[in-house]
Amino acid sequence: MLKPIIYSTFVVSLFFSIANVSAVPNGMKPMPVPGAPLGYIIHNPYENAPLTALVTLNGHRISDVDVTVHAKDETGVSINYQVDEMRVMNEGGVPIFGLYPAFMNTFTVKWIEDGKQQSHDYKMLTPDIDMGFSESQWAKAPIVEVEHVDADFKDRLYFVNWTNSDGKTSPLAHNNLEAPGAFSWDGKPGFFIIDTAGDIRWYLNPYTTHNSKGFDTAGYAMGMNITADGNMVWVQGQGWKKMSLMGRMIAEHSLPGNFIDASHEGIEGANGNIFIRAAAKDYRRPDGKLVNTIRDQIIEVDQTGKLVDYWDLNRILDPLRDAALLSLDAGAVCLNINADKAGHQTTLEDLKNAPYGDIHGVETGRNWIHVNSIDYDSKDDSIIISSRHQSAVIKIGRDKQVKWILGPAEGWSSKFQDKLLLPVDGKGNKINCTDKGRCRGDDFDFSYTSHTAYLVPQKGTLTVFDNGDGRHLRQPMFANEKYSRAVEYKIDEANMTVAQVWQYGKDELAYEGYSPVTSIVKYQQDKDSMMSYFASAGLFGLGGGYGNLKMDDTTGKVKSILVEHRYGETKPAVRINISSHDMYATGYRAQVIRVNEMLK
Template identity: 25%
Template structure:
């Protein structure tokens, strides 16, 4: 019998990026690169292999322009001009993979320097473009950013479907550009199954993380930037028995929670359930939008087939958009809409995602359509179902609703995504519809969510299809391998600061991880657990993650002990089945592989990590340092 415990203690990516930045700034100071012979740093912030930084100094203030030359012709060039300066740190974004890229730095006086920047091949798990139909004129210098729904990576595709941006960190859920030009998305640091990461990260497109906003209830699915820069973020309270039913307002500077909304205050939890509802994940909030005109928050609840509006100040329920079947009559009378207009083509949405409030107050969303009924007897099989983007016009005085646009119904199961996805409103008649959760088994829409399907299994295909239409004409369609949570079209550069120097910040706080007050009887042995258990401990600045493999039904407990204290964390080895799996990033192939996160918040000192497996308490040889 062999025994083994693996352990790694790694600085937070923010600290590693700061160290990298200090190193290239030192090289800049030492080497004194010139315009003619600039310093080039490929992947300066460690997580974007398709970018570089060009550094040099000039004697007078000049405004340089960076051009990443297209592979084929100059119409494919990506250019950006930077403000005048003497010290230049120019982000080079949109490099081609595994290619010697020609990058031209030019000055207003006509001088230019051409440099070659060679990139390597991308990781194997990258999802490739399979088909793309659009034009360089339509997409321009925009890139279609797709965020992963599994172990794939956040990826940006150009008008030819070439990958021009990639993060090697599995950041998750929504991705949005905020007013200062940065992007905000979910962190990749695991906290709680099935897909809760520590919080949100704000970064530039080089991959430099300026801030991580940690949340005690973690972050999931979606966020929204308010006019003052503060953030609405979806979260939960892990100390209670339900999830995905809270929203908070975060202070953008401090990460402090300024306000919170609890949907349990305004909605019954046991009515109007969708096919995926259970008591634990009764609402499954997957989208948030703030509507300034009505000072309200609009929220999508997949597991009640409903989009709701609540008052920003009071949290009171304004209305519910969805099929009223199964709701108490008094709530139907007060909060639900009655369809009007072309009723022959009207459909309610089911298990929807990504609600959007249009400028005129219309509500758009991605209607996944999973089950497409309230009553079990009327559930529609996936292979006979459809997904679509849909726009509803609502009259909150008359409580009437009219369906005024849809796209996707006509494509049937080929466009069907039982989970994830989004829509975007660009202008009247100009929309994006992203069906990112398509899964086929032997040519038919699978009955399983994509996150549970293995692309390597014969007959299994995962697809993501992103469409843009204008006035009813499809001008863009991208089909990729894999499933992608959301799509967001953005230019690589923006008019603000594309790079700011300095150390990133870790804001907010994680939860105090719940301890178990009873210790089972177990004989302490001076041995490590067997190698088969595959015990691995990853320590980070503010938490650690324990990984192990255990037979179902084993009694397992992680203990942190020192002379004065003992902290116990129960590890559940029972099978847990989730009816929603919007990101499979944390799923393990072997369902006996289990991981738990323990926050260091509330702990102080140095602790020996020990492991109870059934009737024995094993050593791990690992000390956890909690400052």
């Protein structure tokens, strides 16, 4: 007689579980870890930002999201931000920003679902930093040293941009000696974000956003700015890009057809359009010579990349003015860093015999103006440009007429004499200055080989980073007499005068802060402060590198200085030193990153 078979509850449950799995196989489908109340985690969801992640929703409807990426230890900085419901729906989950590299990160997500407050702690291991490699590289990433941070600035995050050589090199440039002017300047993107403990909390994948083998994908990534909708826009070789902080590429546009070689600046104006510093191809000069121009075109495009307007500076200004060019140190002409020529002052023969291309010299087809920043003044629909090779900041209207010039008077033709701003003191009294810009009886000074000139609408002023090479249109007897400074001016357009409001660097940093190229100063409304980045300080070593000074062992290892001041003060609330990781690589720009505005 057969005995009845008795199935335990466990066996029955197991049977149905197996049957269910067989009916709906999951295979390798990613699943949330046991106990996770939302979905699984996607690392680097858009492949462009390796220190980001996304917590997917798995069908949940959540709101009032709050994220905290916890500090790695007691010396670290936690990052906290809120994400609104539309951003969560747009991303398809909760965006996680600010993870540490090569670390088991802990982050907390809080949210409301069905009227109930919920919270969960997540852990995630991240990869190490890989910002690309080159022959001259001596560290995997720039080395960050925090010197001082006031308590009320501890929450700061700073975006930093470096210009780095590319270990893959660009075959298009190296195999083509006739490559367009700025195209030969190719390098891996050096974008990263640091906190006030000196840790890197975000960086741009150099392999997904740059390809040295393609005409449209090579070129330095430069001039990153934050747009009104909280995204990043920058220029790179033959185009410009717009990307979210999470790394989602929103738009990639080639330059309009008649323009080439975008670098230095891509900035969104108050009118919503993008202003880009570029060059013109196949440009016919008045003498009939056909050239590619160099860093002398300002173009305005809409968000689709369509050309709206352009400013041809060869027609607006004077490509033959050589007063500032003759004062340059030939060892450091922006991207062209040549230590062998350090201390050699450019001569008239140099300018006249320079080959056509991205070489400083007079006439269209050479680097006669080198515009490195643009700002848009919505009050009168004008642009403001900083010109390194004219040592001038210039305002130009939509009608392509010069409104004013901030710079020393020497070399400007009669056409521009009434456009030169006259220096005054704080009481409006005229300051006597020579044509070379040396002023008497006041601390006022013009800016020389400047980088960045930006309006401060909240104060009615203009900030300029005064690099200081060729100060007073000359080279000093000793290299260590040089200095750079962040400076703020007040311009009275009705009376055509300019007064100096504030400066930092001349006395406080002196030669230590001398940055012959690059750099930035920018007002920050949220803390009523000035952020300044002395990006190429120490380019030739603190011991100098020419004259009767001997190069020390720091040669080629740039030590940028990032400072932030409360408005009007000269004692920094923040000072962070950043050493390069590539020989002769220089810092380019820095920006304050406000996560709540960029992930809202």
